[in-house]
Amino acid sequence: MSLRPPSAGASAAEAAFDALGHEILAEKAAALGRAGQRVEETLKKLRENDDDKEQRPRLLKDAAEAVHAYFIQRELCGLRKHEAVIREYDIPRAVLVRLGAK
Structure with a gap:
């Protein structure tokens, strides 16, 4: 992480807060990336096992949980x-219905 030097009028407390703010933003972005990766993984498993009637309920649940966590993040x-993310990941309607979407 790179830090910019504090401006001439900024106090040490303001500079520390700015650095902390940048670190928090970086962690939010990293968490969003991890959540997106989990969505990709669960949707891939769901698609690969689409014909498996035994595993489908569990896979749908896993995908819905991953998508829900991603939306929250x-x-x-x-x-x-x-809407754009739903199209980009091609999230199936069966998963969205479990989230309460229509």
Whole structure:
């Protein structure tokens, strides 16, 4: 992580807060990336085992949990609209229905 030097009028406390703010943003972004990766993994397993009637309920549950966690992390980052992400990840309707979406 790189830090910029404090501005001439900034106090040491303001400079420390700014550094902390940058670190928090970096962690939010990393957590969002991890959550997105989990969505990809669970959706891949769901698609690969689409014909397996025994495993499908568990795979749907896992995918729905991963997508829900991802949506929450996006919202924590200030990203409130999920339509583009739903299209990008091609999240199946069966998963979205489990989240209460139509």
